[in-house]
Amino acid sequence: xxxxxxxxxxxxxxxxxxxxxxxxxxxxxxxxxxxxxxxxxxxxxxxxxxxxxxxxxxxxxxxxxxxxxxxxxxxxxxxxxxxxxxxxxxxxxxxxxxxxxxxxxxxxxxxxxxxxxxxxxxxxxxxxxxxxxxxxxxxxxxxxxxxxxxxxxxxxxxxxxxxxxxxxxxxxxxxxxxxxxxxxxxxxxxxxxxxxxxxx
Amino acid sequence: xxxxxxxxxxxxxxxxxxxxxxxxxxxxxxxxxxxxxxxxxxxxxxxxxxxxxxxxxxxxxxxxxxxxxxxxxxxxxxxxxxxxxxxxxxxxxxxxxxxxxxxxxxxxxxxxxxxxxxxxxxxxxxxxxxxxxxxxxxxxxxxxxxxxxxxxxxxxxxxxxxxxxxxxxxxxxxxxxxxxxxxxxxxxxxxxxxxxxxxx
Numbered sequence: 001x002x003x004x005x006x007x008x009x010x011x012x013x014x015x016x017x018x019x020x021x022x023x024x025x026x027x028x029x030x031x032x033x034x035x036x037x038x039x040x041x042x043x044x045x046x047x048x049x050x051x052x053x054x055x056x057x058x059x060x061x062x063x064x065x066x067x068x069x070x071x072x073x074x075x076x077x078x079x080x081x082x083x084x085x086x087x088x089x090x091x092x093x094x095x096x097x098x099x100x101x102x103x104x105x106x107x108x109x110x111x112x113x114x115x116x117x118x119x120x121x122x123x124x125x126x127x128x129x130x131x132x133x134x135x136x137x138x139x140x141x142x143x144x145x146x147x148x149x150x151x152x153x154x155x156x157x158x159x160x161x162x163x164x165x166x167x168x169x170x171x172x173x174x175x176x177x178x179x180x181x182x183x184x185x186x187x188x189x190x191x192x193x194x195x196x197x198x199x200x
Numbered sequence: 201x202x203x204x205x206x207x208x209x210x211x212x213x214x215x216x217x218x219x220x221x222x223x224x225x226x227x228x229x230x231x232x233x234x235x236x237x238x239x240x241x242x243x244x245x246x247x248x249x250x251x252x253x254x255x256x257x258x259x260x261x262x263x264x265x266x267x268x269x270x271x272x273x274x275x276x277x278x279x280x281x282x283x284x285x286x287x288x289x290x291x292x293x294x295x296x297x298x299x300x301x302x303x304x305x306x307x308x309x310x311x312x313x314x315x316x317x318x319x320x321x322x323x324x325x326x327x328x329x330x331x332x333x334x335x336x337x338x339x340x341x342x343x344x345x346x347x348x349x350x351x352x353x354x355x356x357x358x359x360x361x362x363x364x365x366x367x368x369x370x371x372x373x374x375x376x377x378x379x380x381x382x383x384x385x386x387x388x389x390x391x392x393x394x395x396x397x398x399x400x
Binding site for chain 1: 244247248249250251256257258259261262265266269272273365368369370371381383384386387389390393400
């Protein structure tokens with residue numbers, strides 16, 4: 001059995017959301033599993049001296065147009081939320097807390113959180129909103145709310161973020177297939193070819 | 201007759217070189233012409249507070265790998281030159297000076313300059329190298345050398361750069377099809393679809 005594909009993302013990235021809608025099905029076509037890793041791009045951008053694309057002069061207008069066009073290209077429902085970009089600590093911490101109990105549930109939560117933000121326009125920076133989304137999947141809201149306050153849960157996300165950067169993750173989505181890194185949802189066709197042929 | 205497609209690039213960008221090998225043939229398939237516009241990304245990056253990708257921590261290693269992989273993906277001969285990235289004032293000024301006399305010759309020069317840098321590893325930041333490449337196409341070396349010293353030629357490039365930024369160009373390659381902007385050679389498939397369908 002081959003190593004799973006690694007998929008790094010930040011819940012605030014539309015391109016990460018698009019990848020989240022595609023990567024599992026693509027991997028499954030080649031009999032492969034995917035490990036999901038939410039990260040905080042804000043921390044990564046400190047290392048890379050980078051700003052969120054929407055904050056960059058000239059580039060900001062372009063990427064908003066590109067988000068919508070890429071959504072149409074990939075046939076993924078999408079609407080840019082009113083509050084954007086957002087902090088995603090609560091969603092990412094929830095993901096890892098769930099993952100340590102039930103990794104399939106964590107995956108369902110990740111889809112629900114992305115869709116809440118990019119289909120329903122909900123501001124998932126608010127812990128209460130994240131807890132509400134998780135509760136909709138049957139998660140114990142009180143236990144999750146308490147967990148989000150703990151140092152252990154905070155440290156877990158920090159460690160995951162550092163591990164991602166140690167693997168070279170400087171942006172998102174970032175996908176690693178058998179050691180080969182692909183940055184951006186625009187590399188989907190190359191990822192597909194790599195899975196088909198083992199490299200090109 | 202429809203407006204030509206606009207293609208903005210910096211001679212130091214491998215992704216711009218890849219686009220230069222593809223865009224004319226793609227446009228021709230749809231009966232369209234392409235206007236080429238060399239720009240200086242260094243000036244653009246001052247506005248966008250950006251660094252060359254190869255200079256960014258973590259990202260630098262990735263993009264070098266991505267250059268080579270994208271070249272294989274697009275089946276374009278490519279080798280990263282020993283001196284990279286480079287200043288491209290001499291090449292860009294030469295392009296516009298030639299263009300004002302013979303636009304087909306300017307196009308041939310642009311291909312030759314890109315190929316000198318990314319196939320033969322020649323450092324085209326040196327004006328003498330640029331003049332030598334142009335001379336190989338039958339250009340009067342003395343006249344070109346003299347022209348490159350003039351304020352008019354320098355001002356021409358500056359004006360082109362400012363015009364590009366006024367159109368929203370924040371990176372390269374940057375292609376505009378009927379008002380629709382596409383940043384990056386990774387948007388080639390989308391450009392093709394846009395040309396086929398008039399939008400999606």
